[in-house]
Amino acid sequence: MGTVALVAFAVTVFGIMTSSHAETTTVSLWTDADTPATVDAGDAQAVELGMRFRADSAGSVTGVRFYKAAANTGPHTGSLWDGDGALLATVTFSGETASGWQTATFAQPVTIAANRFYVVSYHTATGHYSGDNNGFAQARDRAPLHAPATANGVYRYGSGGxxxxxxxxxxxxxxVTFSPSGAVDPSPSTSQPPPSGDFPNESNTGVPAGVQPTPYTGSCDFRTDNQVIDGKVVDCGGILVYATNVTFRNSVVLSAILTNADDASVTVENSEVRAGATxxxxVGGSHLTVLGSEITGGQHSVHCGGNCLVxxxxxxxxxxxxxxxxxxxxFLSNGGATMVVRHNTLWCSPVDNTMGGGCSTNLSLFGDFAPITNVTVEGNYFHATPGGYCGSFGYNPSKQFGSNPTGVVVRNNVFERGTxxxxGAYGPATSFLATGAGNAWTGNTWADGATVDPD
Structure with missing residues (x-):
């Protein structure tokens, strides 16, 4: 993408347009009067080009728009993706003009949730796309739509994806063309809950019913001890916590939360962390407390270096x-002490990709950088996963600190059998060292009540 000239981003006032297809008022981030400074970047390769966005309210995405250079002759397809890369809708552009704004409407509108990131994109087989470097140096905002700064403007060379x-x-x-419903919906999209039992799922974790989070307008530099963020939608583009006892409560957090100092600590309580494509x-680091919360996105849900309660x-x-x-x-630890993982639903859900990426387990204790010691895993629901095992419990002699996990207590957990x-692909559990000092495996069952034994 280095062929695009470095130019300034021209901003004009947002307007509202009407979709003749759906006969409903739709909104977009740009108007037909907005035009690129670099109409044709000169790059002739096939490429998928897109933008990350979110909406303040739930509603429906009705279609895709893009600005066309005369040499960008296509064909063109438009797509809508969720933040994890699942394709939600696609459409082929037709009746295009020689240049300027082009719009394609999905056969059916796609309902999206409030305050959750999505990606809208189009594919060109001929390149010659429009592109202004630093166009997302600042966020593009016009309620209810928002496109975040910096980590935006996305592309993928080749046949699409x-x-x-x-x-x-x-x-x-x-x-994007978007039709808001008018209702603020802090909940993420639906996924399969546990089939039975009193275990956490979308209905009993996250922002409590009746709480309507409002936008957080404070500093995104979290260096104040004992700071509490309560009932907010926090859109900081990534959160680094340097202080002790910082709390996010009854909130929707639209990025990863990481502790970034030796004594930094954070609590996420009755909240939703939507880390997205990162x-x-x-939630990552040491000194982490996660209570009654739903964590989605990110390479791992929780990555603990020690002293964690989930x-x-x-x-x-x-x-x-x-x-x-x-x-x-x-849940992942690459080494550490004093961890409690209690009464959660643990589910590594992504399927393998073509590069060999995918799930390891729902809960992984690996002695990569420090010994695994004093870890309690109790009363959790281990959802069936496309990963190798549902749980890996610390004994990995090939790793530097993996030969002697101690104080690893795994008790009263329920494992879903799956299809x-x-x-998991190979079994429910692996790498539990029964002879390790203080290690215990007891009361772990399948969902049908049968006993689960490690290895």
Whole structure:
């Protein structure tokens, strides 16, 4: 994408247009009067070009728009993706003009949730796309639509697919047509809950019923001890916590949350973390507390370096980058002490991609960088996963600190059998060292009540 000239981004006032197809008022981030500074970037390769966006309210995406250079002769297809790369809708453009704004309408509108990231894109077989470098140096906002800054303007060379690469915060002049429902919906999209039992799922985790989060307008530099963010939609584009005892409560957090100092600590309580398409964990670092929350997106849901409590929470919907061979996990530790994972639903849900990336387990304890010690895993629901096992419990002699996990207590967990009757591809559990000091495996069952034994 280095062929695009470095130019300034021209901003004009947003307007409202009417879709003749759906006979409903739709909104977009740009108007027909908005035009690129670089109409033709000169790149003649086939490429998928897109934009990340979210909406303040639930509603329906009715179609895709893009700005066309005269040499960008197509053919063109438009697509809508969720933040994890699942294709939600596609449409072929027809009746295009020689240049300027083009619009294609989906056969059926696609309902989207409030405050959740999606990607709208189009594919050109001939290149010559419009593109303004630094077009997303600042966010593009016009309620109810928002396109975040910097990590936006996405592309993927080739025959098409979910675009994730970025270059110089370039705006490729892709837009969405959206019909808001008017209702603020803080809930993420639906996924399969546990089939039985009193376990966490979308209905009993996250922002409590009746709470309507409002936009967070404070500093995104979290360096104040004992700071509490309560009842907010936090859109900081990535959160680094440097202070102790920072709390996100009754909130929707639209990025990963990471502790970034040795003594930094964070609590996520009755909240929803939607980390989206990032290689960071949804909640990561040391000194983490996650209570009654739903964590989606990110390479891992929770990545703990030590001193962590995850309880009564729903971990699922991790981000599997289609262009890399990264492994996903629900809860992951690469070494550390003093961890409690209690009464959660743990589900590593992405299927393998063509690069070899995909799920390891729902819960992985790996002695890569430090010994695994004093870990309690109790009362959780291990959802059937496309990964190798549902749980891996610390004994990996090939790893530097993997020969002697101690104090690993795994008790009273329930394992879903899944379609292959094994929970994971190879079995429910692996790498539990029964002879390790303080290690215990007791009361773990299948969902039908049968006993689950490690290995």
């Amino acid at each position: 979910f675009p994730t690469s970025t270059w110089a915060a370039t705006n490729y002049w892709v837009d 290689s960071y964990a949804g 309880q009564d929470s729903y971990l699922h919907g991790q981000y599997n980058d289609p262009n890399d061979a990264f492994h996903n996990n629900g 292959n009757n094994r929970c």
